[in-house]
Amino acid sequence: MAKFRGYRRADPGTQPDHxxxxxxxxxxxxxxxxxVYLPHTLSEVTGPSFDFSVIDVKASxxxxxxxxxPLGERIIVSGRVLDEDGxxxxxxxxxxxxxxxxxxxxxNVDQHNAPLxxxxxxxxxxxxxxxxxxxxxTIRPGAYxxxxxxxxxRPAHIHFSVFGPAFATRLITQMxxxxxxxxxxxxxxxxxxxAKARNRLISLFDWETTVCEQALGYKxxxxxxxxxxxxxxx
Amino acid sequence: MSxxxxxSQTVGPFFQIGLARFYIDDLTGxxxxxxxxxxxxxxxxxxxxxxPDGVIEIWQADAQGKYAHxxxxxxxxxxxxxxxxxKEHMEGQRGEGAFRGFGRVPxxxxxxxxxxxxxPGRVPAPDGTLQAPHIAVSVFTRGLMRRLVTRIYFPDxxxxxxxxxxxxxxxxxxxxLIAKKVRGSQLEWNVVLxxxxxxxxxxx
Numbered sequence: 001m002a003k004f005r006g007y008r009r010a011d012p013g014t015q016p017d018h019x020x021x022x023x024x025x026x027x028x029x030x031x032x033x034x035x036v037y038l039p040h041t042l043s044e045v046t047g048p049s050f051d052f053s054v055i056d057v058k059a060s061x062x063x064x065x066x067x068x069x070p071l072g073e074r075i076i077v078s079g080r081v082l083d084e085d086g087x088x089x090x091x092x093x094x095x096x097x098x099x100x101x102x103x104x105x106x107x108n109v110d111q112h113n114a115p116l117x118x119x120x121x122x123x124x125x126x127x128x129x130x131x132x133x134x135x136x137x138t139i140r141p142g143a144y145x146x147x148x149x150x151x152x153x154r155p156a157h158i159h160f161s162v163f164g165p166a167f168a169t170r171l172i173t174q175m176x177x178x179x180x181x182x183x184x185x186x187x188x189x190x191x192x193x194x195a196k197a198r199n200r201l202i203s204l205f206d207w208e209t210t211v212c213e214q215a216l217g218y219k220x221x222x223x224x225x226x227x228x229x230x231x232x233x234x
Numbered sequence: 235m236s237x238x239x240x241x242s243q244t245v246g247p248f249f250q251i252g253l254a255r256f257y258i259d260d261l262t263g264x265x266x267x268x269x270x271x272x273x274x275x276x277x278x279x280x281x282x283x284x285x286p287d288g289v290i291e292i293w294q295a296d297a298q299g300k301y302a303h304x305x306x307x308x309x310x311x312x313x314x315x316x317x318x319x320x321k322e323h324m325e326g327q328r329g330e331g332a333f334r335g336f337g338r339v340p341x342x343x344x345x346x347x348x349x350x351x352x353x354p355g356r357v358p359a360p361d362g363t364l365q366a367p368h369i370a371v372s373v374f375t376r377g378l379m380r381r382l383v384t385r386i387y388f389p390d391x392x393x394x395x396x397x398x399x400x401x402x403x404x405x406x407x408x409x410x411l412i413a414k415k416v417r418g419s420q421l422e423w424n425v426v427l428x429x430x431x432x433x434x435x436x437x438x
Contacts, residue, residue, distance in 0.1 A: 004360035009437070014238055016379035023244075025377030028280040029427045035437035036402050038383075042357045043370045044438055046303035048293060048336035050256070059255075084237045097252025105248040109287070123251045159245070159252055167293045167370050168438055170381065174243040191379045192241040201241055223237040 006040025007168040016191035047166040060126040062138035070120035072101025072139030074215040084226030088132025095161040103142030155182035164224040245374040261351040268297025268352030280428030284345025288375035296333035299355030359398035366393035383438040
């Protein structure tokens with residue numbers, strides 16, 4: 001009997017449905033047919049890995065990519081990448097991107113008439129350590145308008161891309177900030193039906209990682225699918 | 235200790251800023267054996283409009299069916315002791331490894347994407363059979379709150395008929411997973427996010 005352990009599937013409501021009528025861009029892009037359930041095979045329980053040779057160690061500090069310092073409120077975003085059983089995702093690639101303090105992305109599609117910051121790219125990456133820890137130094141991104149509906153504004157957020165140990169654990173998400181008045185109106189944040197799951201996308205202000213006279217600390221842990229406890233059997 | 239997986243959020247329109255550093259459109263290179271192929275395609279939405287702001291990631295085994303991942307050893311232990319062909323197949327492939335197996339490209343303004351890679355070998359399925367050669371694919375676009383997972387299979391491949399994953403798909407939709415031969419080593423495989431001839435996406 002072949003034994004094979006896949007990764008766990010999300011509990012209902014804890015991951016957003018593809019079709020989100022309030023998020024207009026989903027309407028013509030969400031699949032209309034049910035997804036086909038795929039028991040995990042070797043193709044899904046393996047996944048890409050990146051070693052330190054391809055990592056720029058300076059890329060975790062987004063405030064030091066130019067001669068001058070970017071404008072804005074300096075922050076330290078740190079946390080751990082764990083699975084649902086609390087096991088760390090060691091040496092996994094995290095990529096982040098964000099708007100500058102004025103709410104403008106360094107991207108030709110972004111036409112928001114807020115200023116670009118010549119000292120801020122808004123892009124970083126790092127590998128987690130053995131215990132799944134990561135730490136980025138950046139500036140707090142600004143809110144910005146978008147055209148989803150009249151007077152629509154995205155709450156401040158940082159995009160996170162994480163691989164984890166397998167193709168099945170691949171995740172792209174967004175981190176938000178506590179106390180942001182725009183959260184309750186944001187169709188993207190609110191796409192996750194389960195309130196607890198949704199609120200875990202909000203980072204926590206943290207004195208422990210706040211550096212005196214330097215930067216405020218925010219904690220954001222990222223949880224990836226855990227391994228099935230029982231093997232798949234033929 | 236038990237946690238719940240973090241919710242997915244859309245990649246948005248500005249992913250290039252964060253993801254461009256690891257764009258990889260050519261998985262071939264010196265010392266990598268196998269049949270070189272080029273996969274070209276386009277991404278369409280439910281109105282047949284081209285999607286210019288998507289990113290496609292691929293993950294695949296090398297030409298011998300080996301993934302650049304430690305899970306291979308664990309899988310070997312799981313293969314039935316008396317399943318000699320599968321065991322020999324896997325054991326024969328250990329220890330090589332320049333092939334990384336990962337690619338990532340953005341769609342262009344005309345919705346197109348292309349990868350140069352090698353045709354992967356067969357890898358085991360959980361039921362002890364060998365899967366047909368395939369490439370695992372993640373599709374991210376503005377408007378998608380979660381990635382879409384699909385697969386690329388190869389034309390003229392007899393093993394498709396008994397493939398573990400293809401068998402889960404209704405016969406009338408399987409063609410959306412099978413690339414078409416264009417010319418020479420070029421294959422075409424498109425992604426239709428919604429509507430007629432919608433690509434089969436997996437709950438993964």
